[in-house]
Amino acid sequence: MSDAETTGGAPSRAPLPRWITGTLKTIGSIAVTMLGLVFITFVIGRVMPIDPVLAIVGERASKSTYDAVYLQLGLDKPVIVQFLYYVWDVMRGDFGMSLLNARPVAEDIARVFPATLELATLGVFFGIVLGVPLGVIAAVRKGSWVDQIARVVALVGYSMPIFWLGLMGLLIFYGKLGWVGGPGRVSIFYEGLVPNVTGMILVDSILDRNWMVLKNAFSHIVLPASLLGYYSLAYISRMTRSFMLEQLSAEYITTARVKGMSEWDVVWKHAFRNIRVQLITVIALSYAGLLEGSVLTEIIFSWPGIGSYITTALLSADMNAVLGGTVVVGLVFILLNIFADLLYKVFDPRAR
Amino acid sequence: MTLWNKTLAGATMAVALSFTSIAVVAETPANMLVIANRIDDITSIDPAQSFEFAGSDVNQNVYSKLVNFDPLDFSKGYVPDLAESWEVSEDGKSITFTMREGVMFQSGNPVTAQDAEWSLRRAVILNKTPAFILTQFGFTPENVAETIKADGNKLTITTDKRYATSFVLNCLTATIGSVIDMKTAMANEVDGDMGNAWLNINSAGSGPYSLVAWKPNESVTLQAFPGYYGGAPAMERVIVRHVAESASQRLLLEAGDIDVARNLNPEDIAGIRDASGVKVHEELKGRLMYLGLNQTHPILSKPLVREAFKYMVDYEGMQNSFLNGQYTIHQNFLPATYLGASDENPFSLNIEKAKALLKEAGVENLEIEIGVREAQERIEIAQSFQNTAAQAGVKVNITVGTGKQILDRYRARELDMSLEAWGPDYPDPQTNAGTFAYNPDNAFEAQGTGYLAWRLGWDTSELNPLTEAAVTEVDRDKRIAMYQDIQQKFRDTSPFVIMFQQIEQNGLRDNVMNFTMGEAISAADYSKVTK
Numbered sequence A: 001m002s003d004a005e006t007t008g009g010a011p012s013r014a015p016l017p018r019w020i021t022g023t024l025k026t027i028g029s030i031a032v033t034m035l036g037l038v039f040i041t042f043v044i045g046r047v048m049p050i051d052p053v054l055a056i057v058g059e060r061a062s063k064s065t066y067d068a069v070y071l072q073l074g075l076d077k078p079v080i081v082q083f084l085y086y087v088w089d090v091m092r093g094d095f096g097m098s099l100l101n102a103r104p105v106a107e108d109i110a111r112v113f114p115a116t117l118e119l120a121t122l123g124v125f126f127g128i129v130l131g132v133p134l135g136v137i138a139a140v141r142k143g144s145w146v147d148q149i150a151r152v153v154a155l156v157g158y159s160m161p162i163f164w165l166g167l168m169g170l171l172i173f174y175g176k177l178g179w180v181g182g183p184g185r186v187s188i189f190y191e192g193l194v195p196n197v198t199g200m201i202l203v204d205s206i207l208d209r210n211w212m213v214l215k216n217a218f219s220h221i222v223l224p225a226s227l228l229g230y231y232s233l234a235y236i237s238r239m240t241r242s243f244m245l246e247q248l249s250a251e252y253i254t255t256a257r258v259k260g261m262s263e264w265d266v267v268w269k270h271a272f273r274n275i276r277v278q279l280i281t282v283i284a285l286s287y288a289g290l291l292e293g294s295v296l297t298e299i300i301f302s303w304p305g306i307g308s309y310i311t312t313a314l315l316s317a318d319m320n321a322v323l324g325g326t327v328v329v330g331l332v333f334i335l336l337n338i339f340a341d342l343l344y345k346v347f348d349p350r351a352r
Numbered sequence B: 001m002t003l004w005n006k007t008l009a010g011a012t013m014a015v016a017l018s019f020t021s022i023a024v025v026a027e028t029p030a031n032m033l034v035i036a037n038r039i040d041d042i043t044s045i046d047p048a049q050s051f052e053f054a055g056s057d058v059n060q061n062v063y064s065k066l067v068n069f070d071p072l073d074f075s076k077g078y079v080p081d082l083a084e085s086w087e088v089s090e091d092g093k094s095i096t097f098t099m100r101e102g103v104m105f106q107s108g109n110p111v112t113a114q115d116a117e118w119s120l121r122r123a124v125i126l127n128k129t130p131a132f133i134l135t136q137f138g139f140t141p142e143n144v145a146e147t148i149k150a151d152g153n154k155l156t157i158t159t160d161k162r163y164a165t166s167f168v169l170n171c172l173t174a175t176i177g178s179v180i181d182m183k184t185a186m187a188n189e190v191d192g193d194m195g196n197a198w199l200n201i202n203s204a205g206s207g208p209y210s211l212v213a214w215k216p217n218e219s220v221t222l223q224a225f226p227g228y229y230g231g232a233p234a235m236e237r238v239i240v241r242h243v244a245e246s247a248s249q250r251l252l253l254e255a256g257d258i259d260v261a262r263n264l265n266p267e268d269i270a271g272i273r274d275a276s277g278v279k280v281h282e283e284l285k286g287r288l289m290y291l292g293l294n295q296t297h298p299i300l301s302k303p304l305v306r307e308a309f310k311y312m313v314d315y316e317g318m319q320n321s322f323l324n325g326q327y328t329i330h331q332n333f334l335p336a337t338y339l340g341a342s343d344e345n346p347f348s349l350n351i352e353k354a355k356a357l358l359k360e361a362g363v364e365n366l367e368i369e370i371g372v373r374e375a376q377e378r379i380e381i382a383q384s385f386q387n388t389a390a391q392a393g394v395k396v397n398i399t400v401g402t403g404k405q406i407l408d409r410y411r412a413r414e415l416d417m418s419l420e421a422w423g424p425d426y427p428d429p430q431t432n433a434g435t436f437a438y439n440p441d442n443a444f445e446a447q448g449t450g451y452l453a454w455r456l457g458w459d460t461s462e463l464n465p466l467t468e469a470a471v472t473e474v475d476r477d478k479r480i481a482m483y484q485d486i487q488q489k490f491r492d493t494s495p496f497v498i499m500f501q502q503i504e505q506n507g508l509r510d511n512v513m514n515f516t517m518g519e520a521i522s523a524a525d526y527s528k529v530t531k
Helices: A002-006 A019-045 A050-055 A063-072 A079-091 A105-140 A145-159 A163-176 A201-207 A211-248 A251-258 A262-291 A295-300 A306-315 A317-347 B003-018 B052-064 B113-126 B130-134 B164-170 B182-187 B246-255 B266-272 B305-308 B315-319 B351-360 B376-391 B403-411 B432-434 B464-472 B474-493
Strands: B032-037 B067-069 B078-080 B083-088 B096-097 B147-149 B156-157 B209-215 B221-222 B235-240 B278-293 B325-331 B366-373 B394-401 B417-422 B497-511
Touching: A019 A079, A019 A317, A050 A063, A079 A262, A079 B497, A105 A145, A105 A201, A105 A211, A105 A262, A105 A295, A105 A306, A105 A317, A145 A211, A163 A211, A163 B246, A201 A211, A201 B366, A211 A262, A211 A295, A251 A262, A262 A317, A262 B113, A295 A306, A295 B182, A306 A317, B052 B209, B052 B235, B078 B083, B078 B164, B096 B113, B096 B164, B113 B130, B113 B147, B113 B156, B113 B182, B235 B474, B246 B266, B266 B278, B266 B497, B278 B305, B278 B376, B305 B351, B305 B474, B315 B325, B315 B376, B315 B497, B366 B376, B366 B403, B376 B394, B376 B417, B394 B403, B432 B464, B432 B474, B464 B474
Parallel strands: B032 B235, B366 B394, B366 B417
Antiparallel strands: B067 B078, B083 B096, B096 B156, B147 B156, B209 B221, B221 B235, B278 B417, B278 B497, B325 B497
16 A cells, blocks of 8 residues: 555645735735725726816916826826726835826825824824723723713813814913924924934934924924824723723622722723723724824824825825825725734734 | 822823923024915926916025016016116017126026026926916927027027017016026936926025925925125025914914914904014905806896996905905906006996896896805805895806816806906916907807906907007007006906905014015015015
């Protein structure tokens, strides 16, 4: 009896390790999602009632000038061909040239995205630091005045127009009290004093050990970041409260209390431990929302971020910039989701 | 410490950290001018391509031209700049400029007639949006070698026919007339673009400032050019920061973090009038707001109906309410401060007269559609007109749309009426006369969409010869009289109900002197500013 007969046929291949299949699935998922995103954005860009040629040449241009730019933009080609060209370029990291300022869109995004990243990161930090404890306390002291205050804080955060809050914040803390810096990332006199390494001025000033610029930049970012943080806080605190209430009513919590465990340990070592995975999702979504660019905050605070970049591009019919910005935001969303998935595996053995 | 106390302490510290008092600088340096402006319209700094307001402001300060305006007295008209003098040939078709000696570009290269020749030829050859300002004189890429020629320190330009010298020179004060440092630009040429890609984001001029950096939607930084032939400006650095929101500009101005706020809305202008340390600076700009009556409409084309509509507008009511100092009544196609502009404003709201005119025309129960772009002030003007027209028995249906939607229908003659704004392209009366009062072929097939008169389907055959004559009249006073005459005929007969001229209101720190936005004929100039 041959070996082949013993094993019952041709030797079967060993299955790929789970991490490889997992990685391949993730890459496939990203590719399909990105393609869908690019397709939808591209289609929206084509059906919008704005004329990119007119945006460039102006409404008084002659027909010959108009036609020349029309051809230059490749708008004479079938839409599907334009789309395929675009996908090919995006795959190479080329979002094309801004139709209006004639610069590579990728360069523009590399300039504005760090500003948003810096602002959103600080904002979500404030949201977590304040929102999570507030939600936990509101759950532990359900129905008490603390819970009521937490509810009002969240309600105000949900319902107040950010435009109004931002202007009020500027008026009080900048205009009247002079506690913080005004609109812009730094005061004008500090512009260009530190080398642009990461594009995030707090980080760049630390790298350059320029503490004056750091101090000034912090005075400018603290208000818009607090404002964004407040909105994150409202969302994170309410979700935390809800998750905690569910855990605190579980039998294992009653058992822990009966065993004489301290309230601190019951809340933080047992109940809170079990909501971490859910909280990661909430925080990731909140962070992604801020990274999309909080357009109004960026406008009020003259913050040159990706939100105002995409909005300005949209209003100017600069579709290359709109598409590039949207693709980057979509990519960030996807990466954050992947990061959240990885954290699940760290905190929850069942997800491994 | 209880759970509550621990958490409360942590949260309090976090809040305190968020609102730590950090002193902010409250005054701009004495040698620096800081401006808040909306600069998201800048698409290029190249003089051959730039055609937006904020871009014109940059170019005005970075480039010199053959002739220019005196920023301290625009009423003088064009004055010598890089050309110290000029002569006009007997046939009136050629102008020979003598270049000023000893002028340097910011690069250190001397300014020569060859640079001027190359700059004008380049603008024609590149044929970007503003090129029509030069090509209307018959310059083409094929003939510029003959029609724009330098010889030694002289430059001669030869037009295709005789034009008013003031017309040609006024056009050369536009951004496209800037003289570029040929050597620097050509050193950065890519694929035969004559330095266009490089000049889109860099400068090569001989003006009072050089461009340090333009960050789109963020800031423009200018540095004084110590070798400027007119003397180094007092403001060694000018920073224009993009601040979109009026309230933010006001806060920055009142806090002393900026010197000039360019985009304050009427409420914020009113708010700073009594504030200490700031002042309001007003200048008339060239933008006109008008109603256009489609002359392919069987009723709106009646002369009596056209006249009636001019009495259906509450000019004063709008000026004194929601337009609130941002516009002034002006009923002529030449903006005030333009050569030959008329200050006659004969129309006012008169419902009874409008009714009588409509009755005389045999018009009853008229219902029309007006196209309006989605901008607050325009919608309010349209609503005011809708109200007063209803009093005269005319039902007006307002269609609000995006700029493209309304413009497309306007240019296709599809709207009964349009509420539009128009800003002049260059500082000569021909810029508006040539579009409001001139329409060489009114046939739909002619597609003369560049002429406002064509868009309304208005046959201007009576005004065409007058406009053509005015543009070739060499005598300045006669030319003024000719435009006065055209404007009077236009007011009486045209289907344009011109209502308002824009007033630009800026907020300034009260120590800022000699700042100008360029009035209706030029752009902002920082070279004479002191603090």
